[in-house]
Amino acid sequence: ARQIRLVNRLRASWLAGKTRPIEYRISQLEALGRFLDEKKQSILDVLAADLSKGEFSDILLVRNEVNYAINNLSAWMKDEHVEKNLVVQLDSAFVRKDPYGVALIIGPWNYPIHLLLVPMIGAIAAGNCVIIKPSEISKYSEALIAEMLPNYLDKDCFAVVTAGVEETTKLLENKFDYIFFTGNPRVGKIIMKAAATHLTPVTLELGGKNPCYVADQCDLQNAANRIVWGRFFNAGQSCIAPDYVLCTLETQEKLLPEIFGPILPIVTVANLEEAIDFINARERPLSLYAFSCDNKVIHQLLDRTSSGGFCGNDTLMHVALVSLPFGGIGNSGMGKYHGKFSFDTFSHHRASLLRNAGLEAINRVRYPPYSDQKMALQHTPTHRLPDCIG
Structure with missing residues (x-):
C-alpha cells in the first residue's frame, strides 16, 4: 500500500506538469550536483566500506554527466523539425521530446552510486x-x-526505495512508465516479464563474457598493460572488463611472461577467422576488445562481430565518452544511455503535425465524391511514402 501511494503521488506531480519546465529540470540537476559535491567524502567512505575502494573517478564521472546535461538540455529539449511533403508544406511537422512519466531505476551493487545516478540524470533531464x-x-x-x-x-x-528481493518484486507490480535496470541477464528477464504486464518499456543493462582478441602483430607490452588495467579496474567487478583473451599459440607464449596466465583465461585460436567464429558462436557480449598494429584486423573484428560496445587497442575507455552510447545487445541487454542518449532513452519521441485550420481547398481532393481528376491528383507522388504505406 505504501508503494502504491508513493507511485500515485509521483504520478500526480507528473500529470500536474511540475517536472516539464526546463527551469525545474535544471534546478533538480543542480541539486544532484550539490549532493555529489557536499557529500563527496561520505560517498567515498561508503564505497570503501562496501567495496574496499573509494575512487574519486566514481564521483567525477557522475558529476561530468550532470554538467553535460545542464549545459546541453536546452538544445536537447527543442522540437526537432522534420522534412515535409507538398501536402503539408505550409504546416508544422516536428518531433516533440516528451517525458514518459514515472520511471523506476534499479541499480547494481558493483557501482552502487555511479550506475544508479547516471541514468537518473537522464530521467530528470x-x-x-x-x-x-x-x-x-x-x-x-x-x-x-x-x-x-x-x-x-x-x-x-x-524518491528512494530500499528493498530486498521480496519487496522489489512487489514494487514491480506497480505500473511504471519506464523501467531501467542494471544487473544480470537472469534478473533482467524477471524485470522484463514484470514490465510486460503493463507494456512498460525497459532498458536492461546486463553483462556477459567480454572477449579480447590479441593479434600476432601487436605491441604486446602495451596490450598487456591495458588489458590488465581493464581486468582489475574496480577490483575486477566491472561488467565491461575483459573476461578472456583470444590469440594464437605463438602469441600466448609471449603473453604468459606478461602475467596474463594467472588473471585471464587464454583461448588459443589458429587465426583471426577462427577467433571471429568463436566470438560469434556465443552470446553477444557487452564489450569486445581487439589489439593489433594492423587497422585492417581491428576493422575486420568490428565489421564481422556484434557487441554492445567495441574498443580497439584499449579496454574500458569507450565508456568514458559521454558522446558515445553505452548499452548491450541480445543477452548483454537492450537500450542505451550516457550523455544525450540518456535523455533520449527517457523521452518519448512524439510525432507532431500542426495543420493550418484554413486553406481547405487543398484538402478537397481527399473528400468524396471522387472524380477522375481527384483520383489522378491523389495518385500523384508528393514525396516518397514509407514502404508500409505505399
Missing part, C-alpha cells in the same frame, strides 16, 4: 518523476542514498 532503488547488497551506499539524497531533491517528484 527528460522531465520524468523518478523512483530509484539502490542495491541492498551495497548496504552502506544504499543507506547514504536513502538518507541523504532526498534532502536535495523535490520529494513530490523523486
Whole structure:
C-alpha cells in the first residue's frame, strides 16, 4: 500500500506538469550536483566500506554527466523539425521530446552510486518523476542514498526505495512508465516479464563474457598493460572488463611472461577467422576488445562481430565518452544511455503535425465524391511514402 501511494503521488506531480519546465529540470540537476559535491567524502567512505575502494573517478564521472546535461538540455529539449511533403508544406511537422512519466531505476551493487545516478540524470533531464532503488547488497551506499539524497531533491517528484528481493518484486507490480535496470541477464528477464504486464518499456543493462582478441602483430607490452588495467579496474567487478583473451599459440607464449596466465583465461585460436567464429558462436557480449598494429584486423573484428560496445587497442575507455552510447545487445541487454542518449532513452519521441485550420481547398481532393481528376491528383507522388504505406 505504501508503494502504491508513493507511485500515485509521483504520478500526480507528473500529470500536474511540475517536472516539464526546463527551469525545474535544471534546478533538480543542480541539486544532484550539490549532493555529489557536499557529500563527496561520505560517498567515498561508503564505497570503501562496501567495496574496499573509494575512487574519486566514481564521483567525477557522475558529476561530468550532470554538467553535460545542464549545459546541453536546452538544445536537447527543442522540437526537432522534420522534412515535409507538398501536402503539408505550409504546416508544422516536428518531433516533440516528451517525458514518459514515472520511471523506476534499479541499480547494481558493483557501482552502487555511479550506475544508479547516471541514468537518473537522464530521467530528470527528460522531465520524468523518478523512483530509484539502490542495491541492498551495497548496504552502506544504499543507506547514504536513502538518507541523504532526498534532502536535495523535490520529494513530490523523486524518491528512494530500499528493498530486498521480496519487496522489489512487489514494487514491480506497480505500473511504471519506464523501467531501467542494471544487473544480470537472469534478473533482467524477471524485470522484463514484470514490465510486460503493463507494456512498460525497459532498458536492461546486463553483462556477459567480454572477449579480447590479441593479434600476432601487436605491441604486446602495451596490450598487456591495458588489458590488465581493464581486468582489475574496480577490483575486477566491472561488467565491461575483459573476461578472456583470444590469440594464437605463438602469441600466448609471449603473453604468459606478461602475467596474463594467472588473471585471464587464454583461448588459443589458429587465426583471426577462427577467433571471429568463436566470438560469434556465443552470446553477444557487452564489450569486445581487439589489439593489433594492423587497422585492417581491428576493422575486420568490428565489421564481422556484434557487441554492445567495441574498443580497439584499449579496454574500458569507450565508456568514458559521454558522446558515445553505452548499452548491450541480445543477452548483454537492450537500450542505451550516457550523455544525450540518456535523455533520449527517457523521452518519448512524439510525432507532431500542426495543420493550418484554413486553406481547405487543398484538402478537397481527399473528400468524396471522387472524380477522375481527384483520383489522378491523389495518385500523384508528393514525396516518397514509407514502404508500409505505399
